[in-house]
Amino acid sequence: MNTIILSAVFGVVLMLSGTFIDNKSSFKYIAGIALVILLALNIADSYGYAIFNIKTGNFLHFTKFGFLFNSICIASTVLYTILSGKDIENVGNHVAEYFALIFFVLCGVSIVTAYTNLLMLFIGIEIISIPLYILTGSDKRNLKSNEASLKYFLMGAFSTGIMLMGITLLYGTNGNFSVDRVSIEIQPLTYLEVLGLILIFVSLSFKVSAAPFHFWTPDVYEGAPTVFTSFMATIVKVAVFAAFIRMFETRYGNMGGQTDRLIGLVIILTLAFGNLTAVFQQSVKRMLAYSSIAQAGFMMFAVYAVNDAAKEGLLLYATSYCLATIAIFAVLVKMEDYSFEGFNGFAKSQPLLAGVLVVCLLSLAGIPLTSGFLAKYYMLAAAIKTGSVGIIVVMAILFAAVSVYYYFRVIQSMYFKEGDVAYPAVSGTFKFTLVLIAVLIIALGIFPTLLLQFLYF
Amino acid sequence: MNQFSHLVYLIPLFPLVGFLINGLARNSLSKSATGIIGSGVILASFVLSVLIFLEVKSPGFQPVIVNLFDFIRVTDFTIAFSFRVDQLSTLWLLIVTGIGFLIHLYSTSYMHSEAAPHFARFFAYMNLFVFSMLLLVLGANYVIMFIGWEGVGLCSYLLIGYWFKNNDYNYAARKAFVMNRIGDLGFLLAVFWLLAKLGTVDYTEVFARVATLSTFDITAITMLLFVGAAGKSAQIPLYTWLPDAMAGPTPVSALIHAATMVTAGIYMIVRSNILYSLAPFTQAVVATIGLATALLAATIAIKQNDIKKVLAYSTVSQLGYMFLGLGVGAYTGAVFHVMTHAFFKALLFLGAGSVIHAIHNEQDIRNMGGLKKYMPITHITFLLACLAISGIPPFSGFFSKDEILAAAFEHNVIFWIIGVLTAGLTAFYMFRLYATTFQGTFRGTPEQEHHLHESPSAITIPLIVLAILSVVGGFLGIPEVFAPDSHWLEHFLSPLIAKTEPAHLLTHATEYMLMGVSVGIALIAILIAWTRYSKKPEMEEATGAGKVLANKWYVDELYNSVIAVPIQKLGGFLNNIIEKNVIDGLVNAVGKGIQYAGRQIRLVQSGQVGNYILLMVLSLVLMILLIFYGHNLNPIINWITK
Amino acid sequence: MIPVLLILIPLLSGFITFFLKNERTVKSWALLSSIATLIVSLFSLGMLQGNNQLTYDTQWLPLLGSRFTVSLDGMGKMITLLTAISFPVIFAATYKNTYSKPASFYALMLLSQAGLMGVFCAADLLLFYFFWELALIPVYFLSSIWGGERRIPVTFKFFIYTFVGSLFMLLGIIYVYYQTPGHSLAMSQIYNLTFPDGRENYLFGLFFIAFAIKMPIFPFHTWQPDTYEQAPTAVTMVLSAVMVKMGVFAVIRWLLPMFPDASHSMSHLVILLAVIGMLYASLIAIKQDDMKRLIAYSSIAHIGLMGAAMFTSDAAAMQGVMFQMFAHGINVLGLWITADVIEKQTGTRKFSELGGLAQKSPTLAILFVTMALANIALPLTNAFIGEFLMFSGLFKYNVWLAAIALISIILAAVYTLWMVQKIFYGDAKDSNLPVVILPNGTRLMLMILVVVILVFGVFPQPMINLTTDTVTKLIAQIK
Amino acid sequence: MSIVQILFWFLSALALMGALMVVISKNPVHSVLWLIVVFFAISGHYVLLNAQFLAIVNLIVYAGAIMVLFLFVIMLMNLNSDTEPQKNNMLKIAGAISGGSLMLIMIDVVSSSTELAGKSALVKDGNIGLIKNLGRALFNEYVIPFEISSILFLSAMVGAVVLGRKGEAKAV
């Protein structure tokens, strides 16, 4: 509960501080400190030191998994703020509000990682979504930003409608909105429930940009101000996965025996769309958008498998994906040219940043020694553990290989091609944080236990 | 006793040391030092060989196996690096080291015009060759023999391509090596066959356990071994490398392509005679091939104008004889012919070398003539050798050839007829060569004539020695018909030769008749050749059938178009079409396909919200359909998702 | 501790190298550290099996049932020795070569050595996979940065190709993991698995593709000639001397013992492919005009033989494979070193532009010819031993296949001697090529290699003995 | 047919017609007005189901506030029927067909759902729709979602500020 309340409070604080403080650059410090406090209190909460002892009834249930997920999201946001705080200031005048919205999103995140009631899922998703509509459109004079915002909004609202229909149908059968497993024995689901679950599944797939409900993703990610794309593509996306897995790990774990075929199809489609389309992209930013779809395809395995390995894997995946993507975006934001050619010769002018980028890209591509590898490993392991070794796993493998193609294009540009990159001077903190991320990626790639032990201790 | 036999490892060691010294210190040694080292080590080997021979000759000698170390030892089999001293190997030791030494001696003079490092290189190669040949001969199992087998092939390659600046020589060298390798392949397969069936390649054990092999196995093994022998001993179809090998310096031709290396095949078959005796089919094949080779090469030799080429084809022809002998079971005869042939063929080559040396590397006999007055010693020795090879009694060739022919007659009259015919041809082309070269008048340039001289003693001494051997060598195997029980060689080798059922002995009358016919035909041929070519040598290009012979029955061209060109074409096809377009093309097509798919799929991303939502709704509809109405699709879906 | 040292020395010194400035320092440092590795490796030779210095085991990923277990058996010792020899030889032989950013170059080289050592020492499947990839990444960078003209697409293809293969292996690993009773990936556990009917063949396929691409076995080989041609020669040496052995090694270490039945039932197909590949590569090699490409194809042919021999389940053949791994590594190393020297000094690798080098550079010619002879497996060179043993096993497996495969040794003679002839023979006057001067380090290294070639050609037994334990165990496992 | 039934059918027909007209009307203003008709019809249904509170809230929030907002925006933009170009007919048909098929499928699934067979909604009676009960529940059990939804409003407010305020400096 700490996190939900405090993130809301901090959001309000930042919003209000906008009226008192003129200096744009001070907000990121405030936000940074607030985030660190939030992180600390979230961790404290996970060990039972809650400040607010509120009965959450059957709406929220806090678990280690949820707390750890929150921690990951908040910690990622901390890194994000350190790396990209300066760039947020460049988006527009409402810096305080942007940070406030980010805090509101975090509030939504901590709701969807802990909900036990469809109402909370709905509200949580909306709390996440609405600030994102706004952040996407925050570059108000930029037509692309406008367009992205409107597209996102229209489709988001539409998917909300679908989700509500799904929730309603579930309610119609059960008479309540709880997702907790009521009885040990698994009863076969009714038609109505299955239909409702499909609708909820579709809507959540939309949120995590799983194909064929991913169409908004590339456009929105490209149109949105790059800093916010970074935020959306990482923290928000993995949080929705937490919601997703919560939905299907509980009462609806077995969608009438139909889950795996549906999710299997979605996984294949997502991997295919994400990876194949990313191959053709000319802009790194848009490529990353498609890559985020592809990564979502892999994270869908957690939803497919819903077992212990899946949960562990999702945590690891979320972490490594967030770390790597945030770092890449942090570097990308400062580039003038988002095309692949814009990176030509980057290694020469910025060897350190290039090195970090390489680690991140390798992690995204799932090369061993980076956490991305173990994350993918866990996902595949989770899928295979369910006993169905088949086309989808092979497809995942093949598409993972395809993904190497576009990730390595960046590396090729940076290291093997000649070119001049005009890159602004970056602060020591920036570099340090990037190196920290790289180290984390590698450390987790060798000892994932560093992270996953928190699930059990 | 056997004190020297146990030192047998020194015999190959000497040449090896010579090779190392000459090879490594080639830049610092003077020519004379090189010559002394190079020839000296062979002499040392020869001396030791003689000592061992004396030991072996003594009655009651048992073969000595000198085990140096385990070459390859794996769970299934062990191959020892060991040498075997017995009658056969000792005999070959003498031939190899003896003639080898003479040729080395000869080379010190013949190759003297080479620069010191190259001179040293030459001797290094020669020493290495002798070393390999000795390994081949001494090895106590097929693998060691194979080591020497390939080693002589290598040295042959190195020596043929000794003048590496000339690309034609290089091609010839490569051809020799590759053709040898084809034969080696057969040898190797035979070795594997033995290993697979018997788990050993050791002669003693193989021959002891030969009874456990099926007839098919034995036939296969012997056939494969024969393929190896055909490669090394230049039999049909693998003979074409030998004439080309004349590209090397003449001593090389003498050493390798006459006296030693080409006899390796004979050695191997004699060594394996116990196997061959059990494989009548193989024997028939061997005899037929040998005979065919003898005839074919002899016909070709008639129309050759290069002095060395003639000799080369005569070598091929004589080898064919030896195989005929092997094929009809006259192992001793074959060995006997190997020996006599080694004497007179070395002599012929060295004589030819002497001639070539004298007229400054001219090899075309049409540009020679009348050399007998300029080079008396060469002339005489060459003539003796020609007589010997023609099978004129009492020269050595007569006895050995006669033995083979007699055995052939016993076996099959047709063999004998063709054999005699070939013998006639041999006499004809040899004396064509002799007459064209030494009789008549000199047809070269005046400048060449001015320089004509007899060769120095380092060349003539070996000639003389070999000439003596050519003349008297035949007395080692006097046939039964002249003096009963005087065939020394047969006695000497008898412990190693398979005991076959006694051939129905020819009556003395028949035998005399056979001898008479063959000698008569030879004499007639000599007469024709002498009279025809000493006055008016064949100067114009051959036409008609002669052209076919001059062009060696177009066998080279045939091989070229049937084997070499198709292989090259196949390589080109694989390289340019299959590799680039099919296999790599397939790999690249996957990449291209992915890019293409990416290009196409991205069109779905039209940018239109309406389309996006439409697609979402459609997918939703499909999903619901799939779940609720998709039972009919179950097999397909299960296949996809399971 | 030995295997840990073998991995750690290059790993750490590799990282240190990144921060060294001076080119000389970098080179000396790399050379020194690789020699240190070599000493450690030599040290291991003296240790008997069962010596606990040869294994190291510690907790690593309890959640994935994977432990950090490294150990050396006979084959391990042999192949790590090859790796340990290769790197100092490469460093010394190419000492005179200059690279832009030398620190990165040598650092990556050392890292790839660490990866290779890891692959050869790993006794845990996941650990093995880690190192398998770790060895690949530095090579990717090395070739892409310092390679030839078409380096980027070519190296990339190589990378993707091998990566796809290893991903399949990853699937197999995961499946195997769930099959083990204690959910473990330790070698001891997975060696004794039995799989449900039919599954074993699929699993075999998953692993085999990875290894076949790496070796490479026809028709998965097309990455190789291009990569060898485009990579900087030092990297090509690593690739062909050691890295392709990863595939062979992996088959013996993992594939055969894990799936003996499948290996047995699939052996026909594999051997057939391997034999086709031998002939195919040999025929193509005949038509090459580029020295590097020719050696590349010849390497494919040689590896093809190893690929065929591995699946014969014959002890002698297996010994041959192990021996040949070492022998081929040494031989091909020598060939590449010469190729490098010739290319660096004459500026070309094309046979059509070379010729007559023997006249001006006789030492080089002699050394090269010796190695060329080893390449065609002439007796008394090390390659003969290996090929002899392998062919003997292949022969036992199938006479016809062996006979067909043997044709490739004839073709080997054709193209190898062709290469010798075009480069060294002929008249030097025809070409305006400069004299090729062997730098001292290169000359020394080539001489050492030639000595090794000959010594093991005459006295192969120590090397055979080294790997006998592995073979015995393996054969027992398979049968 | 009872009055309830008559009302039900009437309201349903009204709602459906209104909904159709929302979609069909070319003039946005008409669409808004038809939507309001739908809302009224639905509110009528609420009343019928004895959910008075929701009926009122529906009218106030939807018909009153939201639709006015819509209307306001439409007026502001001065949109009329001429300004909206029609979609490509193909797309329209495709949209209609897919929407229609969605409807058919959903209805089919629901109607073949056995657990709903014979169940009916309690009309007129029941007191869960009363404001007293709803209010009590809202501030007791539902206080957490209730409070949390305030965050939603906060962010919507912030959004309105961020997006609505004029005068950003940055050019495209």
Add this chain to the structure above:
Amino acid sequence: MPIQYYITLAIILFCIGVVGVLTRRNAIIIFMCIELMLNAVNLLLVAFSKMINGHAFASDQASLAGMDGQLFVFFIMVVAAAEVSVGLAIIVMMYRNTHSVDINFLNRLKN
């Protein structure tokens, strides 16, 4: 009333909304159609809540069972209101820049 009627009605309304979203180009109309969808859901929720209540009503007239549904409707309205404010702000912002609310012109971002 039989619950099926309500469900059918709601689904029809919902799907009319969907069709509207699919066939119109005016962003505001599309948005309105989405609101229509939400209302269909609301209606269904209320109907379900009364169905559940009716179940309990038979035994206990004062039963509050099924109230969740009506509360949920309340929250949906809350969210819808928030959404509308943001959505209209976005549309207005868009209109300010392009003077159009036609979604077909939203095609700067594609492929």
